Amino acid sequence: DQQVKQNSPSLSVQEGRISILNCDYTNSMFDYFLWYKKYPAEGPTFLISISSIKDKNEDGRFTVFLNKSAKHLSLHIVPSQPGDSAVYFCAASDGGGTSYGKLTFGQGTILTVHP
Amino acid sequence: EAGVAQSPRYKIIEKRQSVAFWCNPISGHATLYWYQQILGQGPKLLIQFQNNGVVDDSQLPKDRFSAERLKGVDSTLKIQPAKLEDSAVYLCASSWGSGGDTQYFGPGTRLTVL
Numbered sequence: 001d002q003q004v005k006q007n008s009p010s011l012s013v014q015e016g017r018i019s020i021l022n023c024d025y026t027n028s029m030f031d032y033f034l035w036y037k038k039y040p041a042e043g044p045t046f047l048i049s050i051s052s053i054k055d056k057n058e059d060g061r062f063t064v065f066l067n068k069s070a071k072h073l074s075l076h077i078v079p080s081q082p083g084d085s086a087v088y089f090c091a092a093s094d095g096g097g098t099s100y101g102k103l104t105f106g107q108g109t110i111l112t113v114h115p
Numbered sequence: 116e117a118g119v120a121q122s123p124r125y126k127i128i129e130k131r132q133s134v135a136f137w138c139n140p141i142s143g144h145a146t147l148y149w150y151q152q153i154l155g156q157g158p159k160l161l162i163q164f165q166n167n168g169v170v171d172d173s174q175l176p177k178d179r180f181s182a183e184r185l186k187g188v189d190s191t192l193k194i195q196p197a198k199l200e201d202s203a204v205y206l207c208a209s210s211w212g213s214g215g216d217t218q219y220f221g222p223g224t225r226l227t228v229l
Contacts, residue, residue, distance in 0.1 A: 004157070005159075013190070034217075036220075041222065042222055042223075043119070043206055043221050043222050043223050044158070044206070044220045045219030046217045046218070046219070049217070062183050063168070089158070090156050091157075101146075101210075101213040101216065102160055102163065102171055103158075103160065103218065104160075105157030105159070106154065106157050107156055107157050108155075108156075108157055
């Protein structure tokens with residue numbers, strides 16, 4: 001039962017262009033969403049988050065969009081840089097309701113930014 | 116501020132052997148998590164501690180996996196006996212509280228079971 005899905009295993013973009021990573025979820029109890037970035041041989045690093053009361057959150061080059069009716073969120077990176085090349089994980093939780101903030105992760109998308 | 120520390124970084128064992136992983140969370144963080152990440156998948160929560168009490172171990176295979184967090188600081192995760200399908204990266208994370216608090220991850224321990 002995959003409650004959080006990242007259907008694109010990989011994405012390749014040119015430096016300076018926009019990267020768009022997508023994530024879908026099925027559990028309507030999820031109300032808090034996060035994106036983590038992971039480099040090889042390192043643990044995931046928190047990137048950006050969004051609460052279900054918002055539909056957009058921006059932090060520098062990174063913007064997360066949430067479409068609750070479609071149960072879909074996306075991460076936009078503009079402009080993309082070679083250092084952004086990593087695995088990106090989408091995660092969701094019910095914000096500490098009955099699950100004490102347990103995170104459910106997607107499978108990850110490998111982003112490669114070419115110089 | 117020091118991050119989450121884990122050891123060892125790599126471990127190779129044969130099936131049916133035992134193995135233990137250690138985690139030292141960020142100082143002051145009350146909540147500690149152990150995740151299992153199988154190749155090609157996202158991290159899956161095994162167990163969550165709030166201080167030294169367990170708040171979620173619903174996905175921990177309790178017939179072979181055990182974890183403890185003595186004194187509400189360091190934690191150990193043990194597998195006994197290991198199976199081939201336990202080959203994965205075991206990640207430890209910590210946060211100030213639970214709920215929506217950001218989780219900070221350690222580098223992980225890569226376990227290979229032969």
